Amino acid sequence: HDFFERISPGSVACLRVTTMKTSLSPAKTMQSGIRLGLQGSHFINYHCVVMPIWLEEGRLYDIGYRKTWEIIDRHPDTGVSFAGLIIPKFQEMKAFCERLHDQNPHFGIIAWDVVLDRHNQIKLMEWNTTSPVFEMSEASTGPHFVGLGLENLWKKKNPGK
Numbered sequence: 736h737d738f739f740e741r742i743s744p745g746s747v748a749c750l751r752v753t754t755m756k757t758s759l760s761p762a763k764t765m766q767s768g769i770r771l772g773l774q775g776s777h778f779i780n781y782h783c784v785v786m787p788i789w790l791e792e793g794r795l796y797d798i799g800y801r802k803t804w805e806i807i808d809r810h811p812d813t814g815v816s817f818a819g820l821i822i823p824k825f826q827e828m829k830a831f832c833e834r835l836h837d838q839n840p841h842f843g844i845i846a847w848d849v850v851l852d853r854h855n856q857i858k859l860m861e862w863n864t865t866s867p868v869f870e871m872s873e874a875s876t877g878p879h880f881v882g883l884g885l886e887n888l889w890k891k892k893n894p895g896k
Contacts (some may be wrong), residue, residue: 736851738823743784743814746772749860750757750788750822752832752847762836763792764790764829765844769822771799784810786817793825824851831857 739748749770751887767788776782784807798808799820822828830842832847839845846863861880 736823736853736854738820739851741774742810742813742820743771744813745774746776747850747860748772750825750828750849750851752829752846752849753844754832754836755844756836756840756842760831762769764833764847766790767825769795769831771810771851788825790829793822795820795822822851824855824857829858831859834860835859 737747741747746789747793750767751766751770752767753765755765767787767790769786771784771786773782773784782802784799784801786796788795792852797815799810799817800805800806801811828849828851832845833849834847836845842864844864848860848862849856851856
């Protein structure tokens with residue numbers, strides 16, 4: 736898509752939309768982030784830029800992070816500033832992921848990796864249920880999962896503490 740090509744040419748931008756579904760309620764997007772590749776990387780790997788996305792407006796966070804947690808305010812290869820960038824069709828991408836989650840109600844949390852192609856079509860790259868990572872969004876714009884008991888998981892791994 737032209738929007739992502741301008742920021743990070745030659746590399747796929749991967750949007751992560753994390754949805755949650757509880758019994759008898761529709762799936763809801765809880766958080767979202769984006770991974771942008773760096774020059775010479777055709778795949779999203781350790782060498783990328785990550786940042787959260789504000790859910791209500793689909794706007795990129797004004798700063799991004801390298802995987803070393805170095806803070807940057809523009810793409811290191813293109814110099815494109817992140818401030819004020821709004822992802823096209825972001826609300827539709829959220830709704831797309833929520834509909835898919837409603838079709839798979841036996842999973843409580845699903846992290847969907849989606850992309851918008853050059854024809855403005857939403858494409859699902861993969862979905863993650865075993866370990867839907869969300870540390871970057873939690874650290875920068877969270878908490879997103881308060882009251883679900885996730886804050887007590889450490890007690891199960893460390894009984895008696």
